[in-house]
Amino acid sequence: MSKxxxxxxxxxxxxxxxxxxxxxxxSQGTESxxxxxxxxxxxxxxxxxxxxxxxxxEGAVTSVAEVEHGITKTKLIKPYETYSVSGTDVLKTESKGxxxxxxxxxxxxxxxxxxxxxxxxxxxxxxxxxxxxxxNVLAHSDHMKFxxxxxxxxxxxxxxxxxxxxxxxxxxxxxxxxxxxxxxVETETQGDAPHWEIFRDGNVDGVYTEVAHGSGxxxxxxxxxxxxxxxxxxx
Numbered sequence: 001m002s003k004x005x006x007x008x009x010x011x012x013x014x015x016x017x018x019x020x021x022x023x024x025x026x027s028q029g030t031e032s033x034x035x036x037x038x039x040x041x042x043x044x045x046x047x048x049x050x051x052x053x054x055x056x057x058e059g060a061v062t063s064v065a066e067v068e069h070g071i072t073k074t075k076l077i078k079p080y081e082t083y084s085v086s087g088t089d090v091l092k093t094e095s096k097g098x099x100x101x102x103x104x105x106x107x108x109x110x111x112x113x114x115x116x117x118x119x120x121x122x123x124x125x126x127x128x129x130x131x132x133x134x135x136n137v138l139a140h141s142d143h144m145k146f147x148x149x150x151x152x153x154x155x156x157x158x159x160x161x162x163x164x165x166x167x168x169x170x171x172x173x174x175x176x177x178x179x180x181x182x183x184x185v186e187t188e189t190q191g192d193a194p195h196w197e198i199f200r201d202g203n204v205d206g207v208y209t210e211v212a213h214g215s216g217x218x219x220x221x222x223x224x225x226x227x228x229x230x231x232x233x234x235x
Contacts, residue, residue, distance in 0.1 A: 051113045052105055054083070054090050061090060067113055090114060098137050100124035120214035122224065125231045138234055142210040144169075144184070144199055152179055157186075160207055181221040184208055198224070202232030209235045 053072065055063035061083035064075045077083065082093045086104075094101040104118035125134070143160040154177040158166035169175070176187045184199040195215050199208035211228060212219055228235065 051115045052090075053113060054105070056085055056090075059085055061085065089117075095124065098123055098125065098129065098134060118215065120212065120219055122212040122219060123228065123231070125227055127230055129230065131234075134231060135234060138209055138231075142197070142199075144186075144208045144210075145206060146177065146184060146208065148179075154179065154184065180218075182225055183211075183221055185218065200228060200232075200235045202228065202235030211235070 050068050051066075053065040053067060054061050064077060064083065065072050066075055080095050084091045084093075088107065090105040092103040092105070094103075100122055102118075102120045102122075103116055105114035106117040107114045123137070145158045145160055145166055146154045147156040149155050157169045157171065157177055159169055160166050171177075174189050176189075178185050178187070182200070184201075186197045186199070187194045188196070196213065196218060197210050198212040198218070198221070200211045201208045212224060
């Protein structure tokens with residue numbers, strides 16, 4: 001898939017997210033975004049003696065190493081990974097299949113060891129995207145239905161199963177739904193920071209498909225909407 005400049009953004013957070021190691025071993029053609037597991041190593045209480053080290057030369061990351069139990073091991077930068085510098089942070093972008101994963105690494109105490117402090121995963125669609133592959137990915141994504149009141153607020157939510165049956169999701173103090181820029185955003189507040197999932201009903205059939213998830217501040221929803229224009233008839 002051809003590369004393009006990403007239109008998403010993440011901010012510094014302290015939370016759990018999805019581990020790139022498991023991401024690399026998963027089949028991106030059939031896995032639901034919702035099914036990814038959280039990386040328990042992304043935690044605001046993580047030891048600053050363990051994490052990542054980066055060599056930066058003329059504004060570019062030239063080497064990456066992982067520090068674990070006092071041992072530093074150089075990591076191979078894979079062909080689908082790119083690293084960049086954003087202020088004092090390091091950003092990693094992984095492009096595999098129809099997904100783009102964005103990670104942020106921060107060195108809060110300036111000891112040279114960075115902690116992964118944010119991770120976001122989104123569908124990355126271009127005009128060259130294979131339609132059959134996209135249909136397969138979307139079929140395995142999480143799907144939901146919502147009931148809106150007269151003011152456009154969500155009053156009930158239900159997961160849509162493969163057989164078309166809808167199972168209600170209880171609304172509680174830890175879960176909130178909101179409508180933003182044509183998306184429905186589900187936010188769960190469990191642990192140190194909220195996790196969110198973004199749903200889109202591009203073909204206006206009443207069924208919303210998950211198109212992104214992450215922790216902390218949301219991705220750029222306007223940019224995400226533009227990126228998904230091609231996929232709207234299938235969402």
